[in-house]
Amino acid sequence: MGITRRNLLRGTAAGIAVAGTGFSTQLLAGQKTVKIGLNIPMTGDYAPWGLPGLYGCNIVANNINAAGGVEIGGETYMIEPVGYDHGYDTEKAITGYNTLRHDDAAMIMMLGGSTVGSIIGRAQRNKMLVSTLLPSDITPDTSNLVAPSESHPLYNCTGVDWLADNFPDAKSAVIVTTNDIEYGQQSAAVYQAAFEARGIEVLDTNFHGFDVTDFAPIVQGLLASKPDIFCMATDVYTTPLIEALYNQGYEGKIISCTLDLYDEVIAKTSKEFVEGIIFQFPDFDDPALQSDDILFPDPSGFWDTFQKDYPGQWSAVAWEYPANLVTWVSAAQAAGSIEPMDVLAAMKANPNPPHVFGTGKWWGKDLYGLDNCVVGRWPVVTMQNGRARIVEFRDVGAWLDKNLDILKRKMQDLGLRTV
Amino acid sequence: MALLEVKNVTKQFGGLTALNDVSFSVEKGEIRGLIGPNGAGKSTMFKNIAGFYTPTKGEVIYDGQNIAGAHPCKVSGMGLVRTFQETTLFDEMSVFENALVGCHMTARSNLFSAIFGSDRQRQKIAAEKTMDVLEFMGLADRKDQLASELPLGSQRALAMAISLNADPKVLLMDEPFAGMNPEETNHMMDLTRKLQDKGITIVLVEHDMKAVMGLCGYLTVLCFGSLLAEGTPEEIRNNEKVIQAYLGGGS
Amino acid sequence: MSIKNLIICIVILAGLVALPHFLAYNFQDLLIFLAVNVLVVVSYRLVTLTGEWSLIHVVMMGVGAYASAMLSKMAGFPFWISMPIAGLTAATIAALLCFPLFRMTQFYFLIGSFAAGEAIRLVWIYFIDPFGGSSGINNLPPPELGDIDFYEPIPYFYMTLIIVTISLFILYRIEKSRVGLTLNAVHWKAPLAESVGVDTWKYRSLALIVGSFFVGIAGALKVHYLGVVTPHQFGIGVMVFVLIWVIVGGYASFVGPIIGVVVLTVFDQGLRASGIVDPAVQPAVYGAVLIASILFMPEGLEGIGKRFFSKSSGENA
């Protein structure tokens, strides 16, 4: 079976080990420690968007500490990621925020959505720095909230652009996604805008609930209009959706936001069927990431350690939270302080902020009301011979400069907030 | 004019006719017996009067008003109160609370007075009245016991007390003597007469012929859903049709 | 209320006023949620007094929460006005729901109330305008009163404590009044109650409406502290916890549900703080406690307390 690496016992053991602090590096007496809080879901349905991030942060922090820590303002600090499980519950998110803040966390990293909504007013008053993975959480009143790594779902435009350049015959598309605002609808709006910008007609957009068990009716309904492109703006249901496409004998192009679990998709369909699927999230052992303009420390070493320590847990957030951590470290070094507002000021002062896939720029004022998210290059990934491989990097910022009006219109059509 | 008048009442269930064009009337102050062999339609008639069934045809006139099909709580609010065949009490409430529920119509309070206690005087009167009723039924010394802990005889008395506290003008009693030994039956008969002395009109649906004959001034006999005969106990006892019906139906 | 009970209440209140000053900051939040949950379970008990177990109570809390959130966010109403309107909105929706719901009893009512609640929740999710869809409504303003900073947990707790205490007092008065007596009568023998003129439909509705009013207030109290209202806050999972609190505490008396919510919340936090049990395993502990309480203490914690006290007082006598 292709999924033997999902070793049952080790997976469970890892799940229990994290119940403590997740911090295993021995501290030497007299050393200073800076705590980075992760107020994230570690249990429940949203756990896959939280827990792997804590694992990733542990790896990055261990590497930094093993190398002697970081020097900030003349002091040497060890980094300690501290997790609090809020289970995607707004009440627990507040308790988690207060717990981490009183535990002297220098920054609090969160997933986004309503859990950020419940704490951000307090963070503004407490002068606490908070990071989110969802730029759409940013509003004109949330100056302490930054999205320095993940630019969900703005990067979707790069995949569509690449598709349009390389497959000019594909002229129509259907989109399927979940009916929630934070993930599904935001993502669908970007896809709709990206398709329109390239003259590809969107024949149908299907928003479905989280209660779907059988995707055959949805997929068959969408395929009835004979689209050239099948677009998945969702990430929970990619496996059953692609399986349904396979069962239908679909032969057109497939583009998706993520395809983290492509091993499973191959097991359910075939290597040939998934060949050429376009998405946005690379494996970190990708040769294209092992270059100097990639500002994530040792991507392939990170990938190897993660696969060894947390088999079967890899997802996009596994590197996104650590990327925020890395951004914090460089900003703190620039500020010479670990005070949240000093670090924030240093972050914002950098006109070319570091971004995972190269330097980017602060952006967001024209869409969310504040330039608090970083957009830069983003990889276009396709399935090649059973592995995810980067085919090209494209500039999200440039696309936004050109097509912001279309995006705004599409968002407003779906009832989403824009400035 | 009669206090309670049943006019041409017919009740059908699907194709089955349970009551067929029955009419009779009850005068104020009397104890009327409603009897008949099994399946005669006594219970159905009882439920039609008390508002649990709506007659398919016909009228039930009470105090000059047609109450056919009116909701039970409306009917009882007008002073036509029923009792239940088997012992039916608020099991987990005390004897006093049980009886206290009875005077709902005169003592009920709204949310405002419940919260601010503005009807304290009325509640005090209700409590006093309830104690009087319990005294009357011989239950005063058991007032703090749970209803479910009473012996059967006292439970029946409590059921009467609840109905009595509702100030009935007409009391519809559904087989009050069922399952009682002779001594309890005698006690219950005395109580029923005392109710009549208070000016309450009583309609009895009963199986126990001895009690009916001893209590009622006038009897109405149903058979196969139709009115068979009416008359004093003496007349009924000698009525050929009634004797036939009981012998035929009782076999 | 007897003098003894009055003294107990005053002592407890005094303790509650002092309590947050002895707690760590993050436990002060929990105290607010606990106070709100006390109002939720006690108002739920009023609904169950008539013997009908509803699964819509938490959704009614959401109705109040959404009403208050929308009024303060979109129309700029101050909290002090939007909060009572929240209660009234929940009561109004409950009144409308009485027509379909009270055509059913028992199992059918349980399922019917569940379906109606899910339908309301779906409305919040699918009508992004004005309910904000799955992400709800953000950045709700806290109450304003002079210089008091209601972003801080202690002032907010005191405000919650005052409102919850007044609400509990009213609910207590209702239960101990003739209305409460009649609700109980409807529970134990609805036909007998009808036979003495009680309109059982009206009383069942009254319980649901009044219960919804207070839980609507609880909803407003909760979301103005959270700063955000979402449909997920009022899902069936939360309702299950309300059931657990009420049943483990004991629903036969006024204080039972309060004991349940307090003991289980302390237990929950103790479990979490102790680190013995992985957070992922905690629901199983809850499940086991629930089953054990049904099997071994049918009257709930309150019943155990009562038995213990009556026993000891009996020995003293």
Add this chain to the structure above:
Amino acid sequence: MELFLQSIVNSLIQGGFFALWAVGLVLIFGVMGVVNFAHGELVMVGAYTVWLLHAQNDVPFLIAIPVAIIIAMMIGLVMERFLFRPNRTDPLAGLICSIGVLFILQVIAHEVGGTGPAKQVAPPFNQIVEIGESLRIPMQRLFSLGVAIASLGVLWFFLTKTKLGWALRAVALDREASALQGININRISMIAIGVGAAMAGLAGALMAPLQNITPHMGHNVIITAFIVTIVGGVGSLSGAVAAAFIYAAFHTFVTAYFNGTVATICGLLIMVVVLIIKPTGIMGVKVSE
């Protein structure tokens, strides 16, 4: 036309699953008067068993299915003996206990599967049957439909043609009268929950290769089973089966031609309307007072 035919096939397959979910709920409610909220979790247990045995440890699919059925059945029997039987006089207590079981089973599934994304099982039968020019049905789905219909047939035979089946239906109609007739209520209850849980386990096992497997997958199951049970009539097995296929067809067609979300809302509304107009369901019998 192509979509129409595809949708009919999908409706049948979904209907088979809905029916398997609902008959267990109806049996348990009918015989014991308990609403088993953990019923969806029995389905989940079936799915996890297949994932663990077949996908993780290469046990053949056709062996994993009976194991899944047996495990679900054992859980059902334990619930009957230790939770429902002591609480027979109080249906609410039984319901609450089943919520406790729900929590425990979800946590066990979580511990067995570990955190992480939904579990997947690769379909053991991966051929695709092509009928005519455009109708394509995966073998796996045909297999599920066949097994579902066969087991419903066996259940029907058991209930109508065997003595035990008669006894079971008698208890469902009137428990006290049946006890007076000398029917052993405990034994019948065990059979009812055994059969009901087995059906749930089977459904879970069949679903495993077709959908996301998560500890919370039972939630959708129980909601759908409620809708089907209410619409079909709470005491009626044939009503539940009929309602399962009708509701599946309704849901599939609305999803394919319109929107899945609308289908779910309509499902809930239908349930509320049925509850208001005829609380006993389209094929239910009115229980006398």
